[in-house]
Amino acid sequence: MTGEKDILTLLASIHPVQREGEYVYVLWPYGRPLAGGIEAAVREAEGLTVVLPRAEADQLDLRYDFVAAWITLQVHSSLEAVGLTAAVSAALTDARISCNVLAGFHHDHLLVPVADADRAMEILHELSAQSSDQPAPQLILRTERPEDRPAILELTAAAFSVSPATGLPVDGEPAEVGLLKELFDCDEYLPEFSIVAEQNGxxxxxxISTRAWVGDHELLGLGPIGVVPRLQRHGIGSALMQESVARGNAAGERGIALLGSPEYYSRFGFVPSVSLGIEPPHAEWGDFFQLLPLAVWPGGIHGTFRYAGPFERL
Ligand SMILES: CC(C)(COP(=O)(O)OP(=O)(O)OC[C@H]1O[C@@H](n2cnc3c(N)ncnc32)[C@H](O)[C@@H]1OP(=O)(O)O)[C@@H](O)C(=O)NCCC(=O)NCCS
Structure with missing residues (x-):
């Protein structure tokens, strides 16, 4: 048996390649002669499962639920290699991408939901890059420049392609992209609070944080915040949050409010806004609407929080 067995070497050289088209799993009708371009098959006591192109399943009038993209890891892995499947599945699971693995004699093959194919490819490339000997690239935090805008909108679309609220894929352009475009153009835009994280250019x-109010008191409203999916959970979101807080304090801002998971934002000192006497713009947001009092928080601010105009039109 040949083929690479060392897990780090394997991961560093997985070379994921996506095959063209869409694939489906079907239960082959009992007694029917095999037909069509079957790509994989598993015989079980209950019947024969085959994987074939969706178009062929449709032509043969076969039923299916799961429509997959097919990604081949081009590395020649030994069938005795330990840990490759586990590492790849773990990385995709972290990104909440379901994945069925087929091991061939030469390569491993991943069947992932069609909608997640691009993200899965990004994550696999990242896993491969992490496993090579390259030192971690430096992260630069800086104020956005006009030429960053297309990249910012693209990463926001990717970050919000799965809804943080429901965990489900979003149809079409996520609302956060349109919101961001409007925030860039609104009166409440504050250039120094639109911050990008840059790595390797x-x-x-x-x-982004924009001007917001409680009564006549000026505060900051933070959001949207996004990180490219393949680099999420590497500390980039935290670095952007800490930079926003540092800039807020340096500018003499009083406080920052946002809508999000208390589990994530409490680590930066955010507390439910109602605990400070500030009502969310929508009562049903409850404890998900949070506020971080900054160094010069005056206390005694009560009322309903008002975001920049574009949030009202959401
Ligand atoms: C939310 C987001 C900006 C965080 O950035 P990030 O670089 O992935 O996060 P970090 O690496 O700094 O922090 C990772 C930690 O945050 C936690 N975390 C990330 N998103 C979370 C969420 N929505 N709820 C709870 N915890 C979360 C992770 O579990 C991890 O915790 P750990 O350190 O205890 O393991 C990023 O994941 C993202 O773009 N998500 C999609 C868009 C989105 O949800 N935006 C925010 C809407 S409020």
């Missing part, structure tokens, strides 16, 4: 994360 690529814009990999972005956060």
């Amino acid at each position: 690529e814009v990999v994360g972005h956060v």
Whole structure:
């Protein structure tokens, strides 16, 4: 048996390649002669499962649920290699992408939901890059420049392609992209609070805070914040949050409010806004609407929080 067995070498050289087309799993009708371009088959006591192109399943009038993209890891892995499947599945699971693995004699093959194919490819490339000997690239946090805008909108679309609220894929352009375009153009836009994270010359994360109010008191409303999916959970979001807080304090801002998971934002000191006497713009947001009092928080501010105009039109 030949083929690479060392897990780091394997991961560094997985070379994922996506095959053309869409594939489906079907239960082959009992007694029917095999037909069509079957790509994989598993015989079980209950019947024969085959994987074939969706178009052929349609032509043969076969039923299916799961429509997959087919990604081949081009590395020649030994069937005795330990850990490759586990590492790849773990990386995709972290990104909430379901994945069926087929092991061939030469390569491993991943069947992932069609809608997640691009993200899965990004994650696999990232896994491969992490496993090579390259030192981690430096992260630069800086104020956005006009030429960053297309990259910011693209990464925002990718970051919000799965809804943080429901965990389900979003149809069409996520609402956060349109919101961001309007925030860039509105009166409440504050240039120094639109911050990008850059790595190797690529814009990999972005956060914006815009002018907001409680009564006549000026505050900051933070959001959207996004990180390219393949680099999420590497500390980039935290770095953008900490930079926003540092800039807020340096500018003498009073506080920052946002809508998001208390589990994530409490680590930066955010608390439910109602605990400070500030009502969310929509009562049903409850404890998900949070506020971070900054160094010069005056206390005694009560009322309903009002975001920049574009949020009202959401
Ligand atoms: C949310 C987001 C900006 C965080 O950035 P990030 O670079 O992935 O996060 P970090 O690496 O700094 O922090 C990772 C930690 O945050 C946690 N985390 C990330 N998103 C979370 C969420 N929505 N809820 C709870 N915890 C979350 C992770 O579990 C991890 O925790 P750990 O350190 O205890 O393991 C990024 O994941 C993203 O773009 N998500 C999609 C868009 C989105 O949800 N935006 C925010 C809407 S409020």
